[in-house]
Amino acid sequence: CVCTQDKVLEFLNKMSAESGIADLTDPGLAEFLSESDALKVIRDKFHYPKAGSFPDVDASLVDPESDGIYLCGNSLGLMPKATERIMTEQLDKWSKLGVFGHLSGDIPWAHADELAVTEVGHLVGAKPEEIAVCNGLTINIHVLLSAFYKPTETRHKILLESKAFPSDHYAIESQIRLKGRNVEESMVCLEPRESEETLRTEDIIDYIEKHGDEIAVVFFSGIQYYTGQLFDIKNITEAGHRKGCLVGWDLAHAYCNVPLHLHWWDVDFACWCSYKYGCTGAGGIAGLFVHERFKNDKRDRMLGWWSHKMSSRFVMNNELDLDEGAAGYRISNPPIHLIVPLLGSLEVYRSVRLDDLRSRSCYLTGYLEYLVNTFFGVGSDKLATKITISIITPSDFHQRGCQLSLKFSVPIDLIYKELVKRGVAVDKRYPNVIRVAPVHLYNNYVDIRRFIQALIDSCLAVENNV
Amino acid sequence: CVCTQDKVLEFLNKMSAESGIADLTDPGLAEFLSESDALKVIRDKFHYPKAGSFPDVDASLVDPESDGIYLCGNSLGLMPKATERIMTEQLDKWSKLGVFGHLSGDIPWAHADELAVTEVGHLVGAKPEEIAVCNGLTINIHVLLSAFYKPTETRHKILLESKAFPSDHYAIESQIRLKGRNVEESMVCLEPRESEETLRTEDIIDYIEKHGDEIAVVFFSGIQYYTGQLFDIKNITEAGHRKGCLVGWDLAHAYCNVPLHLHWWDVDFACWCSYKYGCTGAGGIAGLFVHERFKNDKRDRMLGWWSHKMSSRFVMNNELDLDEGAAGYRISNPPIHLIVPLLGSLEVYRSVRLDDLRSRSCYLTGYLEYLVNTFFGVGSDKLATKITISIITPSDFHQRGCQLSLKFSVPIDLIYKELVKRGVAVDKRYPNVIRVAPVHLYNNYVDIRRFIQALIDSCLAVENNV
Ligand SMILES: Cc1ncc(COP(=O)(O)O)c(C=O)c1O
């Protein structure tokens, strides 16, 4: 992505001139932007919900028949229409074929996961052999750490962020204990500088350079769930490698959000869930990446019959013939009803170029940033309310995906409730942060402008109460 | 179950008298039995497939419009109609509510697994707090062994069957290695006596009594996948406990097949898949059991945010507040599209008494045994072909579930192909075993009698080639 906020403003000004709508914050301009958007059709590939179907919506504040203001794809993506079709097909197949479905049809269940690895590889910048789709995300953290975290007396630490997602934090803690070491000695949680919200790349790299000899594994999130910061995966990985560490990534918030080149960035291992920007539904199937260089190493790991090469898997003589690459990290047979939504989402991704999506994403989020700063930014001359907002997420486009984390000058509980009444779906983190994710697949400029209006109205509604 | 083959014969004779059909092998008697069966209606709760929808069926050998001869529920159960309905509802909910679905509706996704634990507990004889539904089966073996297998210098062995299912074998091997021990020393695979197919309970107990001091964990399957042998879970568990071992069970083939009383048998831990007799579809969600006595022990295990108590899970301060009981062994958030089929299957199980199902199962399998022995048993005076069959599965009803494993006097590849042409779905294990499972939920006497006819015809068709 070569986007900057200047380019976004340039674009808004250009469109303003084209449309004859002078005010960049004019809702009419949002309409014009949405209409002119070459990728607007992707929204039709999804079931985009109506405001009236959300719980706790107040019909006097928002037309129930209007589209919901769904900016919560960072938590759960919307449903691709393709998913419904494929699910029906596969249930039908089950009802007609029973066990024969394992090996017949377009989607033979026993190999259904393998149908996805090439395209999932494309989404994360990896070769098919480097990809497996299986399990839940935190399970995959365990699968990978139990294989790649081999502490020794001198090199036993895992380096992570101090505010890692809780599941990652607990997984790492427990892997350290299961490997017979103690957390106090072996778990290093890096904190941002005092009074800063996000970690600086230079500080991470600096830490690795100073202490890397003791670090067995560096394990960061690609995008920080709370701040929305996109870490410099390539350079942090390189820094780790210079000191002989293995470097792994949790891409929960990065998968299908930002361009990834795991293979070419030389990442050792990675994993992700697919229910956010991957749009596979609650608890959708996770994925894992293991770099090609480990293709034939037989490191100790958690094994199952699905780690065994297909060619001899059903001989069942209990002599393991370990599959190569990421496939050898699979354990259980694939769950078809989780593979279906993955295939549904891949059908959508097949219809667009990832670069175009990323570029669209930068403009959408840039537009959101512009509006937030205009109406809520400290020092703005257009302040809509007394409540102000600072954006925690880095303003540098290379350091973020589609999500912006908005930090309010007041507690958000009442504001959040008002938003919900107005048909807004966003993610709250008490006491005072709301995360807003315009998703490049199904959101548009109108959603964003309507969100801003709802936010202004919500803040005005509670202003006197806070 | 108080059934014996004598009681089955008594029953067949009684029904023969009632119907006026003298020959117990008469297909007409099978029709009469199916018709008189009080539980026959359960079949209607399933999509029972037509022969013509199976691959490789020969319409000159079987009417494509007739019911398929589906005796393969030991591999993959058929689809409950309820599953289709609930899946449609949940997809619809996703399309309308997006992320709000986590906490709203009849099935709030974030707690969907918890809706199942009471009824799953009922199926395995456990309290709700002892049950979690999550992951794949082999993953759960890892989850449980990584928590319960804590080898010490003197007690480091795992005792299992020599022909354990490969996934269990590999999981145990790898857990031993991951715990820093070697397989040669710590893995003990118990073999049946020479020239016997199944392990004797007395030999297992004897081994435990002699060597139990070195055994950390006894881990057997409840029902052996290949032989169909049901182990004496209660007494083996007791024997293990007398010697201070922990005793765990893989109930893949026992879950929803035979009565289980895990809590009252004092089993330490157990796990199962649900896609066989649980009818949840390929790769359906697995379950695990942890005995109440471990409810508050905080043994080291693989952790994730779902191991954290719900009440404070979303505070997200990275201080683990471990959930109690089996819930504290969960790791990832629940996958709704796997929970749906579980709820579908529970809807079926809710409509019947388990004891009635078990009794029905004994009669169905006893009838199959009677027919196999009559037409294929060495020494029978009604032999249908030159090919004979011995049944590996124990004839003692207390030592088996619904499955019979048929060992042929010849290789089965050609016979199997002929069966498939005739609309039969059964499970083959080369060179010479076919596993046949009349499932108490959806199979009936007619399926069994038609299977026997197809088997006779298949054997006759290949007799001259073998
Ligand atoms: C005894 C046993 N263990 C494990 C498995 C496979 O487990 P998973 O569901 O993890 O693929 C099976 C599947 O048939 C089984 O019968």
Ligand SMILES: Cc1ncc(COP(=O)(O)O)c(C=O)c1O
């Ligand atoms: C960074 C990160 N890790 C882990 C998880 C949760 O993982 P699981 O899918 O295993 O419940 C999330 C979910 O939001 C996440 O954002």
